[in-house]
Amino acid sequence: MTARPTIRVQEAPFDLAAESAALTAGREDVGGLASFVGLCRADDGLAALVLEHYPGMTERAIAGIAEQACARWPLTGCTVVHRVGRLPPGEPIVLVLTASSHRAAALESCAFLIDWLKTRAPFWKREEFADGRERWVEAKAEDDRAAARWEAA
Structure with missing residues (x-):
């Protein structure tokens, strides 16, 4: 049975422990749970990262990416x-959890998801700096290369 991914886009913080418990509750077939938490870091005097999206469109795009992971790996949950919104340095931005009977599937699918989310999820990111400057974040070649490795696999 293919896992049905849980997808949420929200302003509120998330709870890693609660999300992990919800994904594995009552499941004796889970042998590995992989997680990735992306945090806002304070590069070059960054005061905040502002993430914008189009509701509905973003959730559909993320669901499509997650469904690809569920089709490629034998996941029991995702x-x-x-x-x-506006996230200051130190705040969590993204959570990816994948569960499988075996660690390799959980780890690989988690890496796939974050690589593809970074390059294919429709978010617009603006950096706000302590000195009042602002700039839009552009795509990075290294993120594209990381995602491209999954196309060859």
């Missing part, structure tokens, strides 16, 4: 929570 959760993606992505925050939007």
Whole structure:
């Protein structure tokens, strides 16, 4: 049976422990749970990262990416929570959880999801700096290369 991913885009913080418990509750077939939490880091005097999206469109795009992971690996569960709004350094931005009977599937699918979310999920990111400057974040070649490795696999 293919896992049905849980997808949420929200302003509120998420709870890693609660999300992990919800994904594995009552499941004796889970042998590995992989997680990735992306945090806002304070690069070059960053005061905040502002993430914008189009409700509905973003959730559909993330669901499509998660469904690809569920089709490629034998997952028992998959959760993606992505925050939007104004996030200061240190705040969590994204959570990816994958569960499988075996660790390799959980780890590989988690890496796939974050690589593809970074390059294919429709978010617009603006950096706000302590000195009042602002700039839109552009795509990075290294993120595209990381995602491209999954196309060859």
